[in-house]
Every structure is written in C-alpha cells, then in structure tokens.
Amino acid sequence: MTATLDSAPSTASSRGSRLINAVRLQFVNPQTFVWVPLVVLAGAWALTLVIHLIIAGGGGEATMYSGGSQAPLWYFAVVGVQAMTLTFYFSQAMTLTRREFYLGALIAAAMSALGIAIVFVLLGLVEQATNGYGLGGHFAYLPWLWEEGPMAAGLSFFVLTMLAFILGFWFAIVFKRFGTMALTLILFALGFAILGIIAIITVNRAWLQVWAWFAETGSVELTMWVALCGAVFALGSYLTLRRMTI
Secondary structure: OHHHHHHHHHHHHHHHHHHHHHHHHHOOOHHHHHHHHHHHHHHHHHHHHHHHHHHHHOOOOOOEEOOHHHHHHHHHHHHHHHHHHOOHHHHHHOOOOHHHHHHHHHHHHHHHHHHHHHHHHHHHHHHHHOOHHHHHEEOOOOHHHHOOOHHHHHHHHHHHHHHHHHHHHHHHHHHHHHOHHHHHHHHHHHHHHHHHHHHHHHHOOOHHHHHHHHHHHOHHHHHHHHHHHHHHHHHHHHHHHHOOOO
16 A cells, blocks of 8 residues: 555656656757747737838828737747647657647647737737837737737737647648648638638628627637637547557
C-alpha cells in the first residue's frame, strides 16, 4: 500500500514533466509562437497608421476603423500548421504520447495568443485615450467588440486566435493523414458551404435580420459560441491525430 501511495505523486510529477517538455518543444524555435506573430501585429499596425496618416493628410476627418488587427489572428492558422508539421515527428522521437504532444501544442498556442491579446487590448486603450492617435483612426478599438469592456474584447481576440490555430492544426493533420487531394476537397467543401449560407441569406433578403441578431447578441455571447465551436474542433483534431499513421 505504501509503495502504491508513494508512486502516485511520482507518476503525476512525471506526467507534468512530460507535458512541460511538450510545451517547450513548441518554443524551441521561438519565431513560430513569439516573434513572427509580434512582427505581423506590429507590421499591420504600422501599415494601418500610415494609411490613416495619408487619409488625414488628404483632408479626411471621419473616424476611421481598420480590420488590420485581424492579421495575427489569421496568421495563427499558419502557426497551427507549423506546430503540427515541424514538431510532431520530434515529439515521437522524444517518446511523447500524442495526447501530450497535442496538449503541449494547445498550451503553447494559448500562451502566445494570450500575449497577443494583451497587446491588442493595450493598443485599444491607447486609441481610446488619444482619439485614435489624434487622427481618429482605430486599429484595435472597434466599438462593437469593445462595448462590453476591454476584458471582453481581449477574450474575443484570444478565442478567435485559438480557433484559427486549432483549424490550422487540424488541416495539417488531415494533410498528413489523407494527402493533398483530401485536404483540397475539404477546403472546397467548406467554401461551398459558406457560399451556400450566404446565398440562402441573400435570396431570403435576411441580411438586416442577421446583422440585428449579431448586434443584439453581443460580443461576449458570440465569443462563447465560438469557444464552443473551438472545443468541438479541438476534439475532432485530436481524434484525427490519434488515428494518424506515421
């Protein structure tokens, strides 16, 4: 009995150590999760600021809003692909289980996404305090997203970033398991599904109702729905990874 009780903490400690190793594996090349996302965010912010300066210099006085802050969000789909393709075989050589590898990748992505979300919130606060850098131009501050406060805005950015990562990771697994043709067909199927939804809304002239629903629902509730979708996709990607042959 004593041996069993003594071995339990040891086993838990070993699992924790292996999970930490799985996270550290993702940060062996810090460009993937740290530097490139920051460069993408900084580059998008600089380009947006230059555009706002040009518009203001040309006599534009209207408040300007940019979607440039989405750039690092979409880049995290690429991060997901890289996290799978660049480190999976190393993880197998390190005798990490697929569960440990997957959890390590998710934790690494969450750490990176949290850092980017904090920068996003700080930029939004600066834009609020300075009326868009004195130009009326906003990069991170989007009123609808911020109407429930900076924490809610940061949460939305974080959840969307994680969703992009999970989808990129899953697409990479599908590519590794089924090949280019299967991934291409899946992407086309998704594209047609999106076009089908747009067509149904357009034919029924329901865009006003759709936008009204978004406005009434609010960013926090929508973020929770996105988080739920992300959890489902995460489970799907993990199950696909478990069945992938090396």
